[in-house]
Amino acid sequence: MRTAFVRALIDRARNDERIFLLVGDVGYSLVEPFAQEFPDRFANVGVAEQNMTGLAAGLALCGKTVFTYSLANFPTLRCLEQIRNDVCYHEASVKIVASGAGLMYGALGLTHHLTEDLAIMRALPNMTVIAPADPIEAGLATRAAAEWPGPCYLRLSKTGDPVIYKTPPDFQIGKAISVQDGADTTLIASGGILYNTIQAAKQLELRGIKARILSMHTVKPLDTEAVLAAAEETSAIITIEEHSINGGLGSAVAEVLSELGNSRVVFKRLGLKDSFCSQVGSQAYLQKLYSLSVDSIVEETIKLWKRVTHEV
């Protein structure tokens, strides 16, 4: 996803001279092509995320479209007030890009787990929150963010993520992508965990459960229509996110269902419970511990499906 981001950014920058990239002393063997091609529109600001974000707001208020790039929580939580006051309040055209979505930096430890960012970014007025699912979506999301007038948060995974789409989907901010149709349950995923979700859906099909899959790449503004259609047309909805179950995709979908949805559909959020991950392990290992592996998604969906069919 990171490579797709930089490629798309370079391509956009060739056509839009307002585009500017700031990095917080990260991006080794990643952002160099941008820096070489556009030296006047690039700066490594050092390990100083608060300054990077205030700086980005200043650049944007002088007409630039600014991408800030760093890892994990550094470009968001470290400088949250700059994002709130300097970027969001001024509706500055700043796109905050974080690499290392969810548990990607698994064994690096808790400081590097990006597991509350969607909730926190979603709470900010004027902020658009996007978590692409694969390199194709990441490239499309980068282009869309570059053209989006206001603040954006782009949550990327890593390099070498599995590619989900054979052909580029129709990517629009705020519009879910229907990955496959199904009449029984709906699986709504944001970000790279869509890959596990698709694998899980294949196994569910073998067990006789046909799942609709939505890639909810935009967590805010949420595609309310797609959620309500799923509530009408299928019997169960499960949200899957590599993030705390508090405040992210699952919460956003729950808000829509509880205020606007029917009372018939059964609903479940999969994600990290309200706790810090205290285990050491790879992303795959930790996904298994936190019910985000393919097997866990299958198991949780079947449990929910049994409620629909009154088997429990």
Added chain:
Amino acid sequence: MSTQRRVNYKVLATRIRAHALRMTHRAKSSHIGGSLSIADLLAVLYNRILRLDPAHPDWDDRDRFILSKGHAAAALYAALAERGFFPLDWLDTFYQDGSHLPGHITYGVPGVEVSTGSLGHGLSIGCGMALVGKRDNRTYRVFTLLSDGECDEGSTWEAALFAPHHHLDNLIAIVDYNKIQSFGAVKEVLNLDPLADKWQAFGWAVREINGHDFNQIENALLGIPFKVGQPSCVIAHTVKGKGVSFMEGQLAWHYRHPSDEELQQALAELGVSE
């Protein structure tokens, strides 16, 4: 400096002080001390230094002025109204329900570049604006006015590192060094001295002035950049509450608003009639 200019500065500074006193009195609001300490600096900036066009507040090549100590909003709103950015009677609505003018300086008010209020934000935003100026060969300059208290913020020093590294000689940081922060004397809360040495060590060209001496203020601000290729820092030694005897150097006037009698006395000291 010509006598006439000195008179002009004095008149504008007095008007800014009188407006700020009336505004905080009416609003029963805080921060009059830090508004009075910057009145002379604002008078020189808005009378002579800043290249602005009140009829076109968004003019591309205007100098940018950022009040990073956003709590001194009353003084800046007063300066902007006096320069004709918006009608003087807006000042009567400061803090009021449905007003254009909230208690911390806010973007969207004509002439205001940036909303501030949380300390330690202004210099970074100023760096961004100055970087555009440099990269795009623009002629505008970026002035940021900081409090001494906000020199406690790490983000101020992140920006202070950035500007010299990028040779932003179109950026000016003015520190309103009135020696009193929210909860006490700067020396007792978190000592900043030697403050000029710190900025110099970070790579700024520094001048220390008396922030109430129009001659010194004007000389410094006409002399920027002090060194080509380096950002300029003006340490303005000021007095919190300057101009009103019973407010000068008193911590309480970071919080208190003047009573009816205190307003009368303050205006009388300034030589302003009600």
